[in-house]
Amino acid sequence: MxxxxxxxxxxxxxxxxxxxxxxxxxxxxxxxxxxxxxxxxxxxxxxxxxxxxxxxxxAAQAAPATAPAAATTAAARPAHWIALTAPNLGTFYRAPSPEAAPYVTVGASVTPETEVCLIEVMKLFTTVRAGVSGIVREIAPEDGQMVEYGDQILWIEPV
Known part of the structure; x- marks a missing residue:
């Protein structure tokens, strides 16, 4: 089978x-x-x-190599920024299609209902919403990069 x-x-x-x-x-x-x-x-x-x-x-082999870089960047972020985490594992997409503009860019204002990215696993797409009102301050993964459940993918400064 x-x-x-x-x-x-x-x-x-x-x-x-x-x-x-x-x-x-x-x-x-x-x-x-x-x-x-x-x-x-x-x-x-x-x-x-x-x-x-x-x-x-x-992906498991690569995790230890990327952890120190992530820890260094995290220390530079203000404490009041809110981290948006991946709801599941999959491929991170900043736009609905390769030709389309990204959902959000750094500096964009968002509301709780603003779509910020897609995460795809096995042709199943999950729309990720901001969840808070604020300004996008950082987008961590590159477009097309694999993310895991709980990975911090975006930081929003609440307003």
């Missing part, structure tokens, strides 16, 4: 509507690992066969 895209989408939907912290599925050598913890590692579920190779997802 191989996983089809519709199977994966169903698992992602199931996970996003559950109260689970993590989900690890392995079917015929194909693995899916979902977690609400951005520090989680795919390798946390240990294989039962001792000779089975262990692999770590590329």
């Amino acid at each position: 191989t996983l089809k895209q519709s199977d994966i989408e169903a698992l992602v939907t199931l996970f996003s509507h559950s109260s689970w912290d993590e989900m690890h599925v392995e079917i015929d050598g194909e693995e899916i690992f979902l977690s609400n913890d951005s520090r989680a590692r795919q390798g946390s579920a240990q294989p039962t066969h001792p000779s089975a190779p262990q692999s770590v997802a590329p």
Whole structure:
């Protein structure tokens, strides 16, 4: 049995509507690992066969290298700025299409209902709204960059 895209989408939907912290599925050598913890590692579920190779997802390998840079930038932000975090993992998009203008830019005024970005996972798009009134002061991810649940993606100075 191989996983089809519709199977994966169903698992992602199931996970996003559950109260689970993590989900690890392995079917015929194909693995899916979902977690609400951005520090989680795919390798946390240990294989039962001792000779089975262990692999770590590329995103998990890159996380330690980017952490010091993020900590340095965070120290420079004023304490009253509000961080908007990613509601799920996926690809961060600043605009609804490659040809379109971005939803917001640094310096833009926003209301709680202002759409600020999209996050896409397996062709499912999540619209992210500002949630507060204020001025966009920083946008962290690059367009098309992978983000994880809870990553700080935008900082807003409340007004």
